[in-house]
Amino acid sequence: MNYRKAAEFLHMTQPAVTQHIHFLENEYKCKLFNYNGKKLQKTKAAYKLESYARSAKYSENILKKEIISKPLTELRVGATKTIGEYVITEQVKRFFQNDSYTLSLIVDNTENLLYLLEHNKLDFALIEGFFDKQKYNYILYRNEPFVGICSKTHPFAHKNIPFEELFKETIIVREEGSGTRAIFEQILFEHNFTLDCFKKQICISNFQLIKELVLSEKSISFVYEAVANSDNELSFFTIGDNNITREFNYVYLKNTNAEKYITLF
The missing domain is CATH 3.40.190.10 (Periplasmic binding protein-like II)
Incomplete structure (x- = not known):
């Protein structure tokens, strides 16, 4: 979204890039880019x-x-x-x-x-x-169920937990850009909560480490059932009235x- 940077990337001059964009616009009889102030934006035709x-x-x-x-x-x-x-x-x-x-x-x-x-x-x-x-x-x-996980000795084990009770816990989440994290953040958003509601949050990209911390540090996490079933030491819990499944x-x-x-x- 920058003519100068595009020219550098393509090893071309900036006027050559501009000329080629104009060629495409003439070929397809449409406008491909507009400026909103100084910011370049794609049109629907460009997408x-x-x-x-x-x-x-x-x-x-x-x-x-x-x-x-x-x-x-x-x-x-x-x-x-x-x-x-x-x-x-x-x-x-x-x-x-x-x-x-x-x-x-x-x-x-x-x-x-x-x-x-x-x-x-x-x-x-x-x-x-x-x-x-x-x-x-x-x-x-x-379709795959999405569940809370904790250790077998955790007070949440095998229970249905109100949302408000969750926030007293340390939550372990995946990194930004992961599907698991996006699903959990969406569930929180639908109930007018965010990750900031938790007492403490830890971000880890590795499932094995997440499981080990859940078992040893008395923390909780949310994962797909396939992950939860991979370790017999883990227990499930649910939240509210939600039977959550995702595609x-x-x-x-x-x-x-x-x-x-x-x-x-």
């Missing part, structure tokens, strides 16, 4: 053209692979941490039994995976968190044939 261009680039990359006719077809998959570490292990093992394909699997948070998807580094991503369903195509993988989805670029790779996986 549509950008989405189409990403999809076209993805399709071109697939065509190149097919023309080269490598002996093995590579599948590039992204998965959020809950799904990558606790859900798809058996699925990956089954995929390895197919001698016609090779697999590249990246486990990261939702924000980073969507970035990689948009920049043609992934064929699709398994996402646990929020994403723009208008911007991407998606297929439901499964796990296959997410891929619109106007591409990435769905066929999802079928393979």
Whole structure:
């Protein structure tokens, strides 16, 4: 969103970038950028053209692979941490039994995976968190309960807890950009609360460490049931009258044939 920086990145002059933008606007008979004061903004047409261009680039990359006719077809998959570490292990093992394909699997948070998807580094991503369903195509993988976790000796174990009681505790949350954190923050927001309501909050990106701290430090956290089921020492608890479930989805670029790779996986 800056002509000078775009020119530097492309090793072009700034007038050349401006000229090319004008060419695109003439070609598509629309305005792509406007200035709001000194701030450059995309128009709705620009967002549509950008989405189409990403999809076209993805399709071109697939065509190149097919023309080269490598002996093995590579599948590039992204998965959020809950799904990558606790859900798809058996699925990956089954995929390895197919001698016609090779697999590249990246486990990261939702924000980073969507970035990689948009920049043609992934064929699709398994996402646990929020994403723009208008911007991407998606297929439901499964619905998963979202639960509170604590140690078996914690007063919350196996109970239904009012929201107000939660805030006396130390809460452990994932990093910014993670689906798990976004889900929990959304639940709090729906009840007019935020993370700042808690006595203390700790941010950790690793689920194993989160589980160990929950067990040893008398803290609590919120995770998908697949994570909670991975450790027999953990106990569940629920909040309010909420039976919370959220979607796990296959997410891929619109106007591409990435769905066929999802079928393979």
